[in-house]
Amino acid sequence: xxxRESTPTTPGSRxxxxxLIRSPGPISRVELTAATGLTQPSISxxxxxxxxxxxxxxxxxxxxxxxxPRVLLEINxxxxxxxGVQLGFESITLVAxxxxxxxxxxxxIDGAGLDKPExxxxxxxxxxHDFVRVLGIGTGTIAGVAVVAPGPIDQHDGVVLGPPTLRSxxxxxxxxxxxxxIDVPVLVDNDAAAAAVGEFWSRRISRxxxxxxxxLGSGIGSGIVIDGALYRGHSSNAGEIGHISIEQDxxxxxxxxxxxxxxxxxxxxxxxxxxxSAPDFAELGLAFEPTSVMRDFDLLCRAAVREVxxxxxxxxxxxxxxxxAAVTLSNLFDLDHIVLAGPGMAFAGSIYARAMRDRLxxxxxSRRAHPIVVELSSNPRDSAAVGASALxxxxxxAPGHGPLL
Amino acid sequence: xxxRESTPTTPGSRxxxxxLIRSPGPISRVELTAATGLTQPSISxxxxxxxxxxxxxxxxxxxxxxxxPRVLLEINxxxxxxxGVQLGFESITLVAxxxxxxxxxxxxIDGAGLDKPExxxxxxxxxxHDFVRVLGIGTGTIAGVAVVAPGPIDQHDGVVLGPPTLRSxxxxxxxxxxxxxIDVPVLVDNDAAAAAVGEFWSRRISRxxxxxxxxLGSGIGSGIVIDGALYRGHSSNAGEIGHISIEQDxxxxxxxxxxxxxxxxxxxxxxxxxxxSAPDFAELGLAFEPTSVMRDFDLLCRAAVREVxxxxxxxxxxxxxxxxAAVTLSNLFDLDHIVLAGPGMAFAGSIYARAMRDRLxxxxxSRRAHPIVVELSSNPRDSAAVGASALxxxxxxAPGHGPLL
Numbered sequence: 001x002x003x004r005e006s007t008p009t010t011p012g013s014r015x016x017x018x019x020l021i022r023s024p025g026p027i028s029r030v031e032l033t034a035a036t037g038l039t040q041p042s043i044s045x046x047x048x049x050x051x052x053x054x055x056x057x058x059x060x061x062x063x064x065x066x067x068x069p070r071v072l073l074e075i076n077x078x079x080x081x082x083x084g085v086q087l088g089f090e091s092i093t094l095v096a097x098x099x100x101x102x103x104x105x106x107x108x109i110d111g112a113g114l115d116k117p118e119x120x121x122x123x124x125x126x127x128x129h130d131f132v133r134v135l136g137i138g139t140g141t142i143a144g145v146a147v148v149a150p151g152p153i154d155q156h157d158g159v160v161l162g163p164p165t166l167r168s169x170x171x172x173x174x175x176x177x178x179x180x181x182i183d184v185p186v187l188v189d190n191d192a193a194a195a196a197v198g199e200f201w202s203r204r205i206s207r208x209x210x211x212x213x214x215x216l217g218s219g220i221g222s223g224i225v226i227d228g229a230l231y232r233g234h235s236s237n238a239g240e241i242g243h244i245s246i247e248q249d250x251x252x253x254x255x256x257x258x259x260x261x262x263x264x265x266x267x268x269x270x271x272x273x274x275x276x277s278a279p280d281f282a283e284l285g286l287a288f289e290p291t292s293v294m295r296d297f298d299l300l301c302r303a304a305v306r307e308v309x310x311x312x313x314x315x316x317x318x319x320x321x322x323x324x325a326a327v328t329l330s331n332l333f334d335l336d337h338i339v340l341a342g343p344g345m346a347f348a349g350s351i352y353a354r355a356m357r358d359r360l361x362x363x364x365x366s367r368r369a370h371p372i373v374v375e376l377s378s379n380p381r382d383s384a385a386v387g388a389s390a391l392x393x394x395x396x397x398a399p400g401h402g403p404l405l
Numbered sequence: 406x407x408x409r410e411s412t413p414t415t416p417g418s419r420x421x422x423x424x425l426i427r428s429p430g431p432i433s434r435v436e437l438t439a440a441t442g443l444t445q446p447s448i449s450x451x452x453x454x455x456x457x458x459x460x461x462x463x464x465x466x467x468x469x470x471x472x473x474p475r476v477l478l479e480i481n482x483x484x485x486x487x488x489g490v491q492l493g494f495e496s497i498t499l500v501a502x503x504x505x506x507x508x509x510x511x512x513x514i515d516g517a518g519l520d521k522p523e524x525x526x527x528x529x530x531x532x533x534h535d536f537v538r539v540l541g542i543g544t545g546t547i548a549g550v551a552v553v554a555p556g557p558i559d560q561h562d563g564v565v566l567g568p569p570t571l572r573s574x575x576x577x578x579x580x581x582x583x584x585x586x587i588d589v590p591v592l593v594d595n596d597a598a599a600a601a602v603g604e605f606w607s608r609r610i611s612r613x614x615x616x617x618x619x620x621l622g623s624g625i626g627s628g629i630v631i632d633g634a635l636y637r638g639h640s641s642n643a644g645e646i647g648h649i650s651i652e653q654d655x656x657x658x659x660x661x662x663x664x665x666x667x668x669x670x671x672x673x674x675x676x677x678x679x680x681x682s683a684p685d686f687a688e689l690g691l692a693f694e695p696t697s698v699m700r701d702f703d704l705l706c707r708a709a710v711r712e713v714x715x716x717x718x719x720x721x722x723x724x725x726x727x728x729x730a731a732v733t734l735s736n737l738f739d740l741d742h743i744v745l746a747g748p749g750m751a752f753a754g755s756i757y758a759r760a761m762r763d764r765l766x767x768x769x770x771s772r773r774a775h776p777i778v779v780e781l782s783s784n785p786r787d788s789a790a791v792g793a794s795a796l797x798x799x800x801x802x803a804p805g806h807g808p809l810l
Contacts (some may be wrong), residue, residue: 003721009444010585045749103632130771151608152770152773152774156773161773167507179452209639210638210639224737226636231631232739233615233737233738233739233740233771234614234615234739234740234741234771234774234775235741235770235771235775236739236775237736237739237770237774238737238738238739239737240736240737240739240770241736241737243736243770244649244732244733244736244737245651245729245732245733246650246652246653247649247651247652247653248651248652248726248729255768255770256767256768256770256772257732257736257768257770258768279571321653325649326655327649327650328649328650328664328733328737329737331642331645331646331648331662332629332643332644332645332646332649332733332734332737332738333638333643333737334638334640334641334645335638335639336639336640336645337750361660363660363661363662363663364661364662365642365645365648365660366638366639366642367558367639367661368638369557369559369640369642370639370640
């Protein structure tokens with residue numbers, strides 16, 4: 001009769017153990033056993049593998065309290081690095097993080113703009129090699145590179161399916177092209193999903209939370225984390241909050257739906273509204289160029305925070321629309337924790353967060369059962385790149401726990 | 406060192422094994438091992454427990470193909486029954502099903518109406534005892550009674566939190582009151598969630614499906630089944646599709662939100678629209694009484710199916726609104742399978758299904774990645790009661806696999 005030789009552990013067990021070791025302060029195997037409910041042999045097995053992978057290290061002994069002193073464990077922050085790349089129309093950001101989630105380097109290069117995908121890919125490959133050389137991290141310690149872009153993405157095949165700002169990328173095999181010039185594992189994913197994972201991981205949010213990261217970039221997206229794992233749905237197209245209808249007879253969207261949130265509340269839609277009454281915004285110096293959408297949006301946000309009209313009204317409207325969509329997201333997933341991320345949150349994130357907190361407190365179906373915490377990313381502009389790095393590290397540190405987490 | 410004595414199995418393993426044994430045709434232990442990827446000792450352990458619980462029985466041997474003949478297993482349909490009770494304003498339905506999901510009895514009594522919850526509870530208790538006596542099923546074979554009602558429900562404490570049609574039930578401890586008169590386990594749950602589980606179970610939908618049951622009763626709800634388990638969210642308030650906003654500056658809802666789907670597309674809203682131009686509907690004989698909403702809605706649906714205007718236009722509008730909400734649900738969960746259920750689907754379900762299929766094919770974000778199947782419940786009127794019975798049976802047959810499934 002077949003019989004397993006060792007106590008079986010699931011990939012999820014390893015993720016839980018890594019999370020506990022990542023928590024502030026070193027921890028012993030005995031404490032891990034108590035905290036996880038796993039058996040001692042399971043903990044021993046997982047820890048032995050983490051030690052041999054170099055992800056965890058022994059850091060000393062507990063003070064004697066009469067019994068045998070215990071070996072303490074901690075994350076070996078410098079054992080492994082991830083590189084996250086946020087591919088945008090106006091800029092491309094590279095970030096390197098260690099296993100603790102700390103950012104150890106950042107670089108920004110020209111965005112995709114209207115350049116051919118092949119040209120942009122070569123730019124990313126060159127930038128990647130310069131970046132890791134300057135940081136002095138060797139190939140042996142790089143877990144991989146994750147490139148994230150606005151959806152839709154074919155996450156499995158690493159193909160960008162062409163969001164409106166990256167139309168020429170339709171069906172471009174990004175992962176295959178990157179692999180030709182990068183000698184570590186490469187993955188391609190959705191920017192909003194990556195940002196959600198990054199926020200969940202770096203904030204050490206509890207696995208019992210039902211968590212969403214809402215992402216305001218050139219488009220609007222979200223990632224939902226359930227039981228500590230990114231929720232992907234049937235084809236990795238979950239969380240597309242930018243394409244839920246907020247108006248029955250609303251404007252048509254490139255996606256095929258009508259009245260999509262993105263057509264009203266995204267930076268592009270807000271800047272378009274400003275352009276429709278351009279003289280009212282003359283003093284802000286908006287460029288109204290196809291390549292200046294995020295810069296113009298930043299100017300509007302900075303004016304809104306200073307309570308300059310009519311910029312304030314425009315941003316408040318966008319915030320109210322995003323808040324209403326957050327109620328929808330919450331009423332369907334029954335969330336208890338939301339973080340706002342993405343470059344669109346860089347200047348007026350506080351306005352968006354306040355509008356969302358107020359609306360959820362008034363309108364969420366579950367508000368009498370529990371509060372829904374709304375927080376702002378501590379680094380909204382880089383959140384997708386940082387999240388991308390978290391994705392690649394997690395797929396190494398805790399492989400197999402969900403599609404990537 | 407502690408060491409598990411037997412090969413560990415999770416509650417999920419038992420659910421997977423039960424699902425396989427429930428599939429058409431008897432199956433052997435060897436085939437179960439191959440199909441599940443579980444070890445032989447795990448399968449032996451699970452099957453031994455299912456045999457001793459009486460849920461599974463041995464049904465003969467495979468024909469000899471040279472090797473040792475194998476013992477075949479099948480579900481013991483008559484070992485255990487569940488009773489589902491759908492608590493509605495206009496009627497209360499009792500249903501009994503066996504472990505295969507087959508309905509073995511049905512009874513309908515007066516609805517809650519404006520009666521006191523204590524009086525209605527007594528009515529349910531009396532009806533339950535009459536029902537099981539007439540059916541001839543003994544207490545020993547009844548897994549339990551599940552009473553389902555429109556949300557919000559406190560599923561954990563078995564309290565009805567007072568939907569608009571059952572306002573006097575606010576905070577009434579339904580489970581406790583029922584327990585006083587019923588000598589088997591009792592649970593209270595949301596009608597839409599129950600219907601979704603019932604459809605998933607009785608249709609033997611694949612565990613790899615991302616499935617939703619959309620429920621049109623006096624309100625509108627949904628239940629989402631992920632990896633074979635009902636998705637509950639942080640406080641069992643997930644899937645509240647009736648309370649997502651479909652109109653930015655829409656009408657206020659009792660729930661605190663504005664522009665809720667339920668305020669436009671529910672039977673009550675549709676009948677209200679008809680009343681606003683009552684003379685146009687004179688020939689249909691609508692009563693326009695508070696207690697006749699579902700009957701009036703049925704009359705409108707029957708007229709719509711016969712293409713009688715303006716009833717047809719009213720129902721088509723409701724169907725278009727529900728279809729738009731289904732796109733939202735799909736874009737957030739990335740669904741691949743939807744079933745329409747609930748008494749509201751009894752007469753014009755085909756209109757709702759067609760509108761939803763067309764809209765999803767045109768507007769769903771994932772439509773290029775995969776189709777989204779839309780089907781109609783084969784028994785939409787009783788789907789919540791049948792689903793309630795499935796809930797209680799599953800909590801017995803496959804306990805611990807998710808909150809109830």
